[in-house]
Amino acid sequence: MRRRIPAAWITNAPMEAQLVGLPRARLGARGSRIASALLVFAATYSLSRAALAHTGTGLAGGFASGFRHPLGGSDHLLAMVSVGVWGAYLGPPLVHILPMVFPAMMVAGAMLGMFAVPLPPVELGVAISVLVLGSCIAMSFRAPVWAASSIVALFAVFHGYAHGKELPSAADPTGYSAGFVLATGLLHVAGICLGSLNGRPRGAIALRSLGGVIAGLGSWFVYRALGS
Amino acid sequence: MKGGIVPASLLFAALGLALASAPRVVRASSLLVLLATLTTFSCFRTPQAGQETAFSGCWIAVIATAMTVYWGRKLGPVAALALSVDAVIWANAVLSPNEAHLEPLKAASCTLIIVPATWAVRRFGSVPIRVVSSWVIAVAVLALGLQLLPVTLGYLPDHLE
Numbered sequence: 001m002r003r004r005i006p007a008a009w010i011t012n013a014p015m016e017a018q019l020v021g022l023p024r025a026r027l028g029a030r031g032s033r034i035a036s037a038l039l040v041f042a043a044t045y046s047l048s049r050a051a052l053a054h055t056g057t058g059l060a061g062g063f064a065s066g067f068r069h070p071l072g073g074s075d076h077l078l079a080m081v082s083v084g085v086w087g088a089y090l091g092p093p094l095v096h097i098l099p100m101v102f103p104a105m106m107v108a109g110a111m112l113g114m115f116a117v118p119l120p121p122v123e124l125g126v127a128i129s130v131l132v133l134g135s136c137i138a139m140s141f142r143a144p145v146w147a148a149s150s151i152v153a154l155f156a157v158f159h160g161y162a163h164g165k166e167l168p169s170a171a172d173p174t175g176y177s178a179g180f181v182l183a184t185g186l187l188h189v190a191g192i193c194l195g196s197l198n199g200r201p202r203g204a205i206a207l208r209s210l211g212g213v214i215a216g217l218g219s220w221f222v223y224r225a226l227g228s
Numbered sequence: 229m230k231g232g233i234v235p236a237s238l239l240f241a242a243l244g245l246a247l248a249s250a251p252r253v254v255r256a257s258s259l260l261v262l263l264a265t266l267t268t269f270s271c272f273r274t275p276q277a278g279q280e281t282a283f284s285g286c287w288i289a290v291i292a293t294a295m296t297v298y299w300g301r302k303l304g305p306v307a308a309l310a311l312s313v314d315a316v317i318w319a320n321a322v323l324s325p326n327e328a329h330l331e332p333l334k335a336a337s338c339t340l341i342i343v344p345a346t347w348a349v350r351r352f353g354s355v356p357i358r359v360v361s362s363w364v365i366a367v368a369v370l371a372l373g374l375q376l377l378p379v380t381l382g383y384l385p386d387h388l389e
Contacts, residue, residue: 096355096358099359103366104362111370164370177370
């Protein structure tokens with residue numbers, strides 16, 4: 001006998017689950033499949049753990065370690081997905097300018113971190129980035145090109161600084177940097193895929209709600225950063 | 229631990245991205261020249277003393293090659309051939325003498341990114357390859373920055389070496 005899922009479970013599900021659960025006919029089969037696949041991948045990845053072989057060197061690994069880094073911290077992950085979602089919402093040319101500005105300025109930040117140039121509290125900067133980018137999505141803020149690029153560039157410096165401080169101690173710094181740049185880029189692409197739901201019925205509401213959730217989590221990160 | 233396979237692979241990947249928007253004849257001739265040059269240069273190896281310079285040069289070549297996708301025009305035949313030869317020279321320079329003979333071929337296989345990149349250019353225009361090239365440039369700039377650091381723990385020999 002097949003079990004039916006009670007309707008209450010669906011309505012009480014988190015926003016992401018509801019986003020996936022929106023009627024396929026309305027979302028379009030392809031958009032829905034991509035969003036589902038991304039969310040399943042993110043959920044699976046967040047539950048996975050590193051293999052325990054050869055962990056005694058004390059140095060972080062190369063490509064895999066760098067790739068895992070932006071995915072491991074929820075603040076980094078949410079900020080990078082938000083950049084993609086916001087870019088998709090703003091449309092051309094920002095949909096491709098933002099994913100180019102972010103890595104470029106992240107590298108600038110990483111260089112500052114590598115050379116230990118002092119910067120205002122980085123954790124607070126990263127936390128504020130989640131809050132601001134989430135708020136921009138939630139409020140459907142249609143920023144001009146220069147403003148959106150500047151906002152993303154500023155926050156990318158903080159994210160890059162956090163990565164750059166750890167970079168020189170990686171076992172294979174080049175592999176590490178390739179991993180984290182690729183992961184960052186793919187998170188932007190994931191955000192753009194999610195942001196493309198904006199054109200669908202109820203998609204705008206779902207995205208604004210997602211932005212609200214991200215901004216809420218950003219507030220929590222800011223509170224935590226101020227407390228530490 | 230500092231292998232030359234990563235910079236060499238990224239250089240060939242950048243070349244693949246750069247050639248993606250070139251006309252078909254230019255793409256084909258560049259790839260042929262790439263294979264021919266690769267076969268010719270595979271006998272030569274950079275001496276150990278010049279390795280640091282070779283790495284810096286290779287990263288600069290990666291940046292320069294990836295930057296060509298931001299040109300407003302399509303890549304001409306001379307520029308495409310020059311990029312192919314340049315990629316082989318720098319890739320060969322960073323692959324150390326101890327590494328297997330198949331290493332240059334493995335690295336050169338990254339040029340195959342040209343297949344999805346060409347498809348992306350036809351389908352979406354130059355935007356996707358510009359985005360991916362920006363990632364390649366970011367990695368190269370970071371790696372070049374690492375070269376300037378006085379001591380990089382990751383580059384010291386570990387207990388396996």
